[in-house]
Amino acid sequence: MAINAFMMNWSQKLILKKGGKFVKPKSKWIRPYKKxxxxxxxxxxxxxxxxxxxDRIVGLKARIETGQVHQLHTHENEYxxxxxxxxxxxxxxxxxTKVVLPDTLxxxxxxxxxxxxxxxxxxxxxxxxxxxxxxxxxxIWMQDNKKEGKII
Numbered sequence: 712m713a714i715n716a717f718m719m720n721w722s723q724k725l726i727l728k729k730g731g732k733f734v735k736p737k738s739k740w741i742r743p744y745k746k747x748x749x750x751x752x753x754x755x756x757x758x759x760x761x762x763x764x765x766d767r768i769v770g771l772k773a774r775i776e777t778g779q780v781h782q783l784h785t786h787e788n789e790y791x792x793x794x795x796x797x798x799x800x801x802x803x804x805x806x807x808t809k810v811v812l813p814d815t816l817x818x819x820x821x822x823x824x825x826x827x828x829x830x831x832x833x834x835x836x837x838x839x840x841x842x843x844x845x846x847x848x849x850x851i852w853m854q855d856n857k858k859e860g861k862i863i
Contacts (some may be wrong), residue, residue, distance in 0.1 A: 734759050736772050744782075748852055752779035753827070758838070769841045769848060773827075775800060776834050781827040783853040789843030791819040798835035801828045811835075824853055 736756035744751040752775065759770030773793070775781055783803070793802075795815045802811045803826040804819055811817065819825050821843070829835045841848050 732759070732761075734770070740774060744850065748782060748850075750780070751782040751852075752776065753781035755839075759840075767841075767843060767848075771839045771841075772836065773839050774834055774836045775827055775829040777829055777832060779829055783824050783826040784850040785822050785824050785853065786819075786841065786843070787849060787851060788821050789841045789848055790821060791817075791825070791839060791841050793817040793819070793837050793839045795835070795837045798829070798833050799831040800835035800837075801830055802826070803828075 736758050738755075738757045740754045740756055742752065742754055744753065754774040754776070756772040757769075758772055759768060761768050773781075793816070795811045795813050795817070797813050800811050802809060802817060803824070804817060805823050805825075827835070
């Protein structure tokens with residue numbers, strides 16, 4: 712029930728924003744966690760970074776090469792939507808692990824651990840949107856029973 716209210720409130724704010732946007736990725740492929748968490752191999756291109764009446768939405772094109780992993784982590788306040796575009800990826804959300812194929816949408820609530828592991832023969836790509844109330848998005852890394860933060 713709370714998520715429905717949040718999404719309705721957020722979508723109403725988006726509709727109220729004047730103009731609208733057509734956007735393309737604003738960067739080259741980068742590894743945003745390379746220094747903070749060297750074993751995390753996620754690559755991203757920033758697509759959208761927009762404030763909507765105090766809320767923030769960030770859109771990223773994501774890529775995980777064969778044999779690489781986006782390590783287990785949570786987000787304190789952000790909801791994450793990931794849409795799989797191409798390739799296959801083994802995705803863990805909470806206690807569930809599934810092979811994700813193209814045309815699959817993944818919903819990740821705040822504080823739910825999640826991980827993306829590409830154990831397949833071609834790169835996986837998707838589009839991710841993080842929606843939350845913080846000014847920065849913080850990954851709380853769960854590896855080795857340590858929690859480390861990285862703000863993007």
